Amino acid sequence: MKKILYILLVVTGGLFASCDDMLTVKSPDTLTPENFWRNKADAEKAMGSAYAMLESANDIWGFSEVRWPVEAYREDICIMGSDALNYQTWVELFNFSYTNGNSQFSSYWADNYRGINRTNQIIEKVPTIPTETFPEAEKEQILAEAKFLRAYYHMKLLLNWKEIIIRDSYIKSESELNKGLSSRDKAWDFIVADFMEATKLKAIRDAATVGRATQGAAYSYLGFAYLTRAYEEPAKKAEFLQKAIDAFDKVKGYTLVKDFISMFDGSNKNSTESIFELQFSENTDNGASYRTAIHKWMGVSEIGGWDEIQPSEMLMKEFMKEGKIATTGNYDSRLYATVFFQDPYFNDGTGKVYGDDYDNWFCEWSQDANGDWIQGPSYNKPAFRKYLPRNYSDMKKSRTGLNVPLMRYANVLLMKAEALNEQGHPELAIPLINQVRERADMPAMKGTSQAEVRAQIKHERIIEFPLENFRFYDLRRWGETKQALDAIGRTGFNPEKNSFYPIPQTELNSNSALSK
Numbered sequence: 001m002k003k004i005l006y007i008l009l010v011v012t013g014g015l016f017a018s019c020d021d022m023l024t025v026k027s028p029d030t031l032t033p034e035n036f037w038r039n040k041a042d043a044e045k046a047m048g049s050a051y052a053m054l055e056s057a058n059d060i061w062g063f064s065e066v067r068w069p070v071e072a073y074r075e076d077i078c079i080m081g082s083d084a085l086n087y088q089t090w091v092e093l094f095n096f097s098y099t100n101g102n103s104q105f106s107s108y109w110a111d112n113y114r115g116i117n118r119t120n121q122i123i124e125k126v127p128t129i130p131t132e133t134f135p136e137a138e139k140e141q142i143l144a145e146a147k148f149l150r151a152y153y154h155m156k157l158l159l160n161w162k163e164i165i166i167r168d169s170y171i172k173s174e175s176e177l178n179k180g181l182s183s184r185d186k187a188w189d190f191i192v193a194d195f196m197e198a199t200k201l202k203a204i205r206d207a208a209t210v211g212r213a214t215q216g217a218a219y220s221y222l223g224f225a226y227l228t229r230a231y232e233e234p235a236k237k238a239e240f241l242q243k244a245i246d247a248f249d250k251v252k253g254y255t256l257v258k259d260f261i262s263m264f265d266g267s268n269k270n271s272t273e274s275i276f277e278l279q280f281s282e283n284t285d286n287g288a289s290y291r292t293a294i295h296k297w298m299g300v301s302e303i304g305g306w307d308e309i310q311p312s313e314m315l316m317k318e319f320m321k322e323g324k325i326a327t328t329g330n331y332d333s334r335l336y337a338t339v340f341f342q343d344p345y346f347n348d349g350t351g352k353v354y355g356d357d358y359d360n361w362f363c364e365w366s367q368d369a370n371g372d373w374i375q376g377p378s379y380n381k382p383a384f385r386k387y388l389p390r391n392y393s394d395m396k397k398s399r400t401g402l403n404v405p406l407m408r409y410a411n412v413l414l415m416k417a418e419a420l421n422e423q424g425h426p427e428l429a430i431p432l433i434n435q436v437r438e439r440a441d442m443p444a445m446k447g448t449s450q451a452e453v454r455a456q457i458k459h460e461r462i463i464e465f466p467l468e469n470f471r472f473y474d475l476r477r478w479g480e481t482k483q484a485l486d487a488i489g490r491t492g493f494n495p496e497k498n499s500f501y502p503i504p505q506t507e508l509n510s511n512s513a514l515s516k
Contacts, residue, residue: 039129039130039133039134043139046122049118050119053111053153054149063292064293064294065297066104068308069090070093074493075472076490077462077471078309078384078467081300083308084308100502100504102504105160105504106507108160109161109501112153112156116154117170117171120167120170123170126146127143144198144201150194151192159228161500162499163184166179168190177510178511180514181514185233195221196222199222199250201214203215204253210279213276215250217276221276222247223248223416223419227477230244231479238423241419241423244415248416248419251275256410256439260337264386273405275408278405281401291400293399295394295400298384299384303388303392304395310381311466314488315466316382326441327441330441333442338385338466340353340358340383342379354395364378389402410436413432417430421457461474482495
């Protein structure tokens, strides 16, 4: 994907706007839907445009400022940083006081539908490309890839809105914008069908196309969809649990990465654990821009970040709950890879926090009578380490090329364990849980009952995926969202109002099928 990401944003301009085919005056040297779809190269460029909408990644700043406020601020494992309090739309998301005019989730909604419209154009136009310029077997792969992205975008919407509009065709006229909401089960059926089509994708990508969707990604998200449906549709729970397990069984060729932080600090991109990963690059040749400010958004002010998000006390307690029982003699190794905090590990004189001890970064400073700065007492302020570059020289940059894993093999293992346990087979789930624990230097889990395994899975998912934004979906799936948020004093959550976002006012204004 990194070879094609964003390539179409400049060269085609409005090609993917909703009323493209309504143009009546055409310049012969201007790209249009009629003269663009000529060969495989054109299809690849279009695919680049479809990928460009992943997670709002087409916007250097919006990438962080849309996705994480919309997805992460409602979770119990993080709190707002000091700077985030200056942004009212973010505060509303955190406090659950938003209205349907909130600009952040309105952008999230619009970006996913832009991605869908781009995939729909590919699905419609690729079959019209002459076979002599684009062989049928290769067309099939592009179409399967487009189906994967279309399912992905719809799934992101359905995870955040109770009902969505199924956009299954390329919009050519303004009237086609007016379409009603689909029932939740119909939306899931549509998503599942597209992911099934996407299982035709190749299992392995070559160096030129690394990062693009694969068969493993299709089966992983298919399993995720079925697992979610198993809870949402109790009458079909047994059926969907088995389908989830069958899908996860087909995710082959991946292994867990021992160096956990390497998957998030730019040093191990597209690792053996990565199933689907958002691609960025430091390459700036010829004006290229594949970088983001994610490290600034995630980092606290003490180490040069903007102080937008911090670990919650609940998350820190969960990490430490089992005590220092790791084979290293410390807490769970994922804690040290995920959070900088006041601990002998980060204060051992070896410079584990950007070349220095934690206490020398997180401390009070004052000026003496001569104006010289004097270091004062240190303090404990847990700060996310995930998505921060490995080197401080990169941390100081305004933008970096860190990749963002979207689906990892650890998630597949834990989701499969959950499905097996819900089937009544904790004995089959335990070895999968222990694989994930072993990577974190932790001993095998204790307990063998279904209840004990269920509790262990919940614990592992909390500490495995901070900032990967699965926690809210987990809590809602388990029916525990209000309980979890109330437990940390965030009592503003109302399950009737806040389990899903309201349809954005911008959509209501433009879609007459919804405004009545």
